[in-house]
Amino acid sequence: MGTTRLESVPEPKYWHLKTVLSDALDSEFSVGQILPNERELAARFGVARATLRQALEQLELEGRLQRRRGVGTTVAPPRMGVAVADAGHAWPGTAADAWQSLDSTEEAPPAAVAHLLETAPDEPVHTVRRHRRTHGQPVAAESLYVPAGSVPGLAAIDAPAGQARARAVLRELQRLRLEGQDRSVELGSARADDAKQLDRLPGAPVLVVTTRYVADGRTAAVAVATYRADTCRLTFADPAGADVELLAV
Template sequence: MGSIQLEQQSSEPKYRHLKTVLTEALDTEFSVGQALPNERELAARFGVARATLRQALDQLELEGRLQRRRGVGTTVAPPRVGVDVSPRRHTWPGAPGDSWVTTDCAPAVPPTAVARMLDARPDEPVEVVHRVLVTHGQSVAAEQLYVPAAVLVTPGEAAPAGPPATGPERGRHVLARLQRLRPDGQDRSVELGSAGAPEARRLDQLPGAPVLIVTTRYAAAGRTVAAAVATYRADTCRLTFGNQGTVSLSAS
C-alpha cells in the first residue's frame, strides 16, 4: 500500500475526511473479512496521528463497515444482519419460535434500574437467565433475563420441585414456569452503548465496542413479571420492529 497524504480540509474535522478516504479504500482495495494493516501502518500511510486514525476507525465500526475481534484485529465487515425484535417475534421468553439459546442461570441481585422495574428490593436476588442469539453461525446478541422467584409460584399450587442448582437446565426450568403465566403485553427501549467485559466475551468483541442495548419489560396479571436486557452487536445487527421500521445508526 502506497503512502497518501490527506489534503487539509478547513470545512470538516480531519478524522471525518480520513473516514471518507478510508471508506473509498474499503470499497476498492479490500474484500469482506480481509484484515486491515495495523494502526501504525495506516497512520503512516495517511500521514495522520494515531488518535485521528482511531476516531475514523471508531466511526466506521459504528457504521458497521469494520469489525474488531480478539486475536484477529480489524477486518472489513459483512453487511449487517437484520434482526426482528418486534413483539410478533418476541411474544414471550421461551415461547414457541423463540430463537434465543439458554446458556446459564443463577440467582443474583439485579442492577438497581432492573430492580425498580421489577418492584424488587435493592438487595433481593432474582433468577437471572443468560441467553445468546446466534445468526448465521455467529453470536450477535447476549441477554440477561431477570425473573423474581415469587413470579414462578402459582397461588394455591403445591410447591413446585426445586430447580437445578445452576446452568442451562435451571434457565430452562425458569422459562418453563414463566410459560404458565398469561402475558398482558411488553414494552421496550433501545439505546446505543458500549460492550462491557462480560458482553464482549460472549459476543467475541473487544471491550468498549459499540452495541445496541434493548431493554424489555414483560407484564402479566397487571404487574411486571420479567425484565430483559439484551446487548446486540452494533457492527453486525440491524434491528427491525416489524411495521415500525428499522433502527439505524448515524455517526456524527
C-alpha cells in the same frame, strides 16, 4: 487488482476513500474475508497510509470492518436487526427465539430492575443469562430477571443449575398468558462482565435494550439485553407495517 487513483474532491480525502472502500467491500469481498495489508491498499488507492487508516477506522466504527488480533482486518457480517417496537409479543425461549441459554442463578437484581419488578432491593430472583451469536461471533448478552412468584411451579422441578435450570425457568414463564411488553433502548458502555461475553474491551459502546413483560396485570419478568453497537441496527415498525431501520454507530 488494478490501481485506482482518487480525484481531487472538496470533502476530506479519507472520507471519500471510505466511500470508495465501502463500494469495494460490497463488490469484491465476502463476509469474513481478510483485506490486503495497508501498504497494498494505500498503493491501490494512491493515498498515504495515514489517510487509509482514517478511512479504515471509520468503516470499523460503522460496523463494516472488524480488526481481529492475530488475523487482520476482515469484512464484518451484516448488522443484526434489533426490534425496538414490534407488534408481535412472545415470551423469551419460544421457537422463534434466537437466544441461547447459558445458565440460571438466584440473586438480587440491579436496583432499576427491582423497581420495575416491584420487588424488594435485596430480594433474590431467578436470573437467566443468555447470549446471541451471528456468523460465529458474539453480538449480544442478556440477563432475564424472573421473580419467584411468576414461576411458582419451578420449586418442584429438579434442575439445580446451568442450562437445564435456565430452560426450566423459561418453560415455566411461558405457562403465563402474556398480556403485553414494552421496550426501551439507550446507548451505554460495556461493563466488564458484558465486555467479556461480547469479546470487547470494557467501556466499548453498546446498546442496552430493556424489555418488561406483563402478565396478570403485573410485571412478570424483565430482560436487559446488551448489544454490540458495531454489529446491530434498530428496527421500528411503522403504521403501514414496514420496518424502519436506524443504524447504531
